[in-house]
Amino acid sequence: DAMVIQNPRYQVTQFGKPVTLSCSQTLNHNVMYWYQQKSSQAPKLLFHYYDKDFNNEADTPDNFQSRRPNTSFCFLDIRSPGLGDAAMYLCATSRVTGLIAGNTEAFFGQGTRLTVV
Amino acid sequence: AQSVTQLGSHVSVSEGALVLLRCNYSSSVPPYLFWYVQYPNQGLQLLLKYTTGATLVKGINGFEAEFKKSETSFHLTKPSAHMSDAAEYFCAVSEWNYKLSFGAGTTVTVRA
Numbered sequence: 248d249a250m251v252i253q254n255p256r257y258q259v260t261q262f263g264k265p266v267t268l269s270c271s272q273t274l275n276h277n278v279m280y281w282y283q284q285k286s287s288q289a290p291k292l293l294f295h296y297y298d299k300d301f302n303n304e305a306d307t308p309d310n311f312q313s314r315r316p317n318t319s320f321c322f323l324d325i326r327s328p329g330l331g332d333a334a335m336y337l338c339a340t341s342r343v344t345g346l347i348a349g350n351t352e353a354f355f356g357q358g359t360r361l362t363v364v
Numbered sequence: 365a366q367s368v369t370q371l372g373s374h375v376s377v378s379e380g381a382l383v384l385l386r387c388n389y390s391s392s393v394p395p396y397l398f399w400y401v402q403y404p405n406q407g408l409q410l411l412l413k414y415t416t417g418a419t420l421v422k423g424i425n426g427f428e429a430e431f432k433k434s435e436t437s438f439h440l441t442k443p444s445a446h447m448s449d450a451a452e453y454f455c456a457v458s459e460w461n462y463k464l465s466f467g468a469g470t471t472v473t474v475r476a
Contacts, residue, residue, distance in 0.1 A: 251407070278462060287373075289454060289466035290408070337407055343462045350396045350415035351462040355407035 270338030370467035387455035
């Protein structure tokens with residue numbers, strides 16, 4: 248089945264130690280997103296790629312970076328994780344065509360739960 | 365700017381009872397509206413969406429939602445709750461672009 252896969256499902260990292268989360272998709276969607284979801288809160292968009300174009304949200308800390316080497320893969324890099332970065336990180340994809348794309352459904356992976364110790 | 369307000373962070377229902385989750389939106393243009401469900405330690409799964417056309421939208425697992433422009437609402441209902449409906453539910457809105465704004469979520473518990 249076509250899907251969005253995130254690895255690992257659970258990640259424990261040390262305070263200040265760089266960590267990378269990965270996402271792959273078999274849907275061949277052109278847009279890939281990274282969301283941060285803290286406990287009992289709504290998912291918060293960090294950034295997204297529209298094809299190869301990177302789009303950062305204005306309030307995303309510089310500590311968060313992303314790479315998309317090809318259509319199928321996208322990575323979230325946290326350069327120096329702090330205790331406040333402990334959260335569920337969700338990758339999502341969508342197929343966007345045309346200028347008006349508000350009705351586009353996003354497909355989510357199962358998430359990576361990051362713990363910072 | 366678009367935004368979503370979900371009334372009630374927790375809803376508890378008896379098995380077999382009506383499930384009603386409230387969502388109100390704010391949008392400067394006709395919105396696109398979505399309901400997603402999230403089970404513990406899982407990603408989000410689309411339940412249903414409203415784009416244009418019929419205002420009563422049917423989704424998966426017996427859920428439906430009605431878009432009411434005059435009330436700026438998109439409430440989610442299910443006539444008869446099942447134990448498997450216990451989860452967190454998110455209402456989301458988008459306008460012309462493809463970026464979703466989520467509400468804070470409503471946790472549903474189902475009592476036997």
